Structures are given as C-alpha cells and as structure tokens.
Amino acid sequence: MSEQVDRVQPEQSEGGGESTFTVIVAAVANLGIAVAKAVAGLISGSSAMLSEAAHSLADTVTELLLLTALKRSEKPADEDHPLGYGPERYIWAMLAAVATFVGGAVFSVYDGIHTLVAGEELGDPLISYIVLAVALLLEGYSLRTGVKQARGEANRFGASFGRYLRYTPDTAVKAVVMEDSAAIAGLVLAALGLLGGQLTGSGVWDGVASLCIGALLLYVAWVLGRSNAQLLIGRPLPKPMREEIRDELLASEHVEAVLELTTLLQGPREALVAAKVDFRDASTAAQIEWACEQAERRVRERFPGVRRVYLDPTPGYAQRREEGLNPWP
Numbered sequence: 001m002s003e004q005v006d007r008v009q010p011e012q013s014e015g016g017g018e019s020t021f022t023v024i025v026a027a028v029a030n031l032g033i034a035v036a037k038a039v040a041g042l043i044s045g046s047s048a049m050l051s052e053a054a055h056s057l058a059d060t061v062t063e064l065l066l067l068t069a070l071k072r073s074e075k076p077a078d079e080d081h082p083l084g085y086g087p088e089r090y091i092w093a094m095l096a097a098v099a100t101f102v103g104g105a106v107f108s109v110y111d112g113i114h115t116l117v118a119g120e121e122l123g124d125p126l127i128s129y130i131v132l133a134v135a136l137l138l139e140g141y142s143l144r145t146g147v148k149q150a151r152g153e154a155n156r157f158g159a160s161f162g163r164y165l166r167y168t169p170d171t172a173v174k175a176v177v178m179e180d181s182a183a184i185a186g187l188v189l190a191a192l193g194l195l196g197g198q199l200t201g202s203g204v205w206d207g208v209a210s211l212c213i214g215a216l217l218l219y220v221a222w223v224l225g226r227s228n229a230q231l232l233i234g235r236p237l238p239k240p241m242r243e244e245i246r247d248e249l250l251a252s253e254h255v256e257a258v259l260e261l262t263t264l265l266q267g268p269r270e271a272l273v274a275a276k277v278d279f280r281d282a283s284t285a286a287q288i289e290w291a292c293e294q295a296e297r298r299v300r301e302r303f304p305g306v307r308r309v310y311l312d313p314t315p316g317y318a319q320r321r322e323e324g325l326n327p328w329p
Contacts, residue, residue, distance in 0.1 A: 086267030
C-alpha cells in the first residue's frame, strides 16, 4: 500500500496549489489562536494556556517555513541548479520541524516543570475556556482542510489515509495534518488542566497538562524531522514502479539488459531515473541514440512525474568478463 502512495504521488500536477492553500489556512488560524491563547494565559495564570500559545506560535512559524518551502521548490532549473530546486522543500520542512521542537515543545516542558516546582496562582479560567472553544473551531476547520486534501489524494492512490500520511513525499500536507491534530489534542489537554485546577484548587493539573503538551509536540517534531531527513538523504521510487520502468526500457528491440537502475524522488511530483543499459552489439550508433530517445519518451508517458531520464550505454556482463573487467558495472 505504501508503494501505491509513492507511485502515484509524483504524477499529480495540481497538488502544489492545494498544498499552498492548506498551509495558508493553517497559518492564518494559528496566528490568531496564538494571540488569543497568550492573552488568556496571562489573565488566568494558566501554564497550560501559555504552553498552548507557544504551541500555536510555533505552528505559525512552521506554516511560514512550509510556504517558503513550497515557493522555493517551484523555481525552475537553472545553470547553477540543473536538477531544479525540488529538494529545497525538504530543507525548509526540516527547519519547520525544528521550530516545532524549539518553539513549542521546549517551552511547554519548561513551563510545566516550573509550575510543578514553583506552583502557580490560578485566576478566572472563564476567558481561557472561551478561547479554547474558539481555538477548537478554528483548528478543526484547518484540520478539515488538510484532511480533505489528504483523503482525496489517498483515494486517488488506492491507499488508506494512514498509509498516505506515512509515506507521502508531500511533507507540507503531512505537517499541517499532524500539527493540527496535535493542536486539537493540546486544546483538550489544556482544558483538562484548567478543569482539574478549578476543581481541586491545585496548579499541579495545569503543570501536568503543560508537560503532556510538550511531549505531544516532541513526538510531532520527531516524526516530521525523520520524514524530511529520509527525503533529504534520498528516497527511491518504490520497487513495483522501478520494475515497470525497467520493463519500459527493455521493451526496445535494441536493449539487451538493464544492468543498473537508480531512481530518486526529488519532490512530491518530481523524480529522476538513471540506468546503465546494455545495448545489442549489432545496433548502430544512430539506432542506440533513437532507442534512448524512445525509451525516455515511454517512461515519461507512463510516469509523468519522472522529469529526467539518463541512460548510460554499458558493456554487458559477458563482454566485461572477456575484457577482464569487473562483471558488475
């Protein structure tokens, strides 16, 4: 199922606009929520509300970094970057994961520990409850937008929603869905902390809620950071797709064997294919040139997300052995 996600994802051409809209909706919602939570936290004296304010502020920074990633990765290839700017999206997305860790998780954990050690004076929680309710509505709308896009793409891929989120190279949508889900969970935790403090008169509940919010953000930052790290290191197209590409190359009458096939995801809708190909010894130079041209056309027609195809004519195993060379190119 994960293979289906990777297989279809590079072929979509309209996803960039959807991803941008999803991220903008999340950014606007988080910025307003961050201000409201900060005011409510200062009025009520709730550490959980202040942690939630830091959470929303970190999410806003994250969305801005994701917008930067989306825009910069769309720049066309040039002389200095002949393979394009697609992987730059994952650098900015990695910075977004770091922002979630530093801006949200660290502050939440620190504030929770400080509250448990030093205690806190609880004020009127009414304003906090109102802000939490409004924030829940806004976060819910933002999450709905992200989930709608993710479910639509998952359905097109024939994959489950969970597997799509796990394996998709569109980390912008993945970040929005995960962060908004964590935000809603954080709102529930903050409300429970407020309620516990209101019923018992103890700030311990608020401190524990803040620690739980910090732990939640740590998990989200770790998942997003790991996903982007894998894509930055270089993730190939899935095995079934590689086999189909190999079959397309072998379909040429002038091709004897595909000795080595290398694929690389360069973005959600962009992939590179490079192969060492053993051509028939009887084929002329012109026939080999046209065979390369036709093979590239077939691969790109079969998989529109494959933007670049590089074929390297290479002697076969028998020929290399006869010349005393390593049979493996």
